[in-house]
């Protein structure tokens with residue numbers, strides 16, 4: 001049962017090809033699985049994130065969005081008008097940084113912002 005719901009979440013994210021909030025995952029997921037519940041989505045998203053099947057993308061003042069792990073580092077774009085977050089299909093490499101002592105890095109993110117084509 002849970003497997004089926006995870007498959008729906010995966011399909012929804014694949015189709016969207018941009019990071020989605022839990023609310024959006026629920027909305028699009030229900031188009032496929034009308035009985036999909038919000039607690040189930042929460043549980044699945046948490047488990048999938050823990051298992052590295054999903055990657056959380058967060059921006060200040062915004063709900064966390066989730067996307068499928070991609071083999072490629074890619075920048076995100078956030079629209080100031082509609083707050084939509086897009087994946088930019090541009091291969092890129094994060095600049096290497098030398099962290100101060102005591103810091104341990106597990107990820108990084110490049111975010112551009114501006115106005116999207118829809119706005």
Ligand SMILES: [Zn+2]
Pocket residue numbers: 079080081082083084115116117118119
């Ligand atoms: Zn926009």
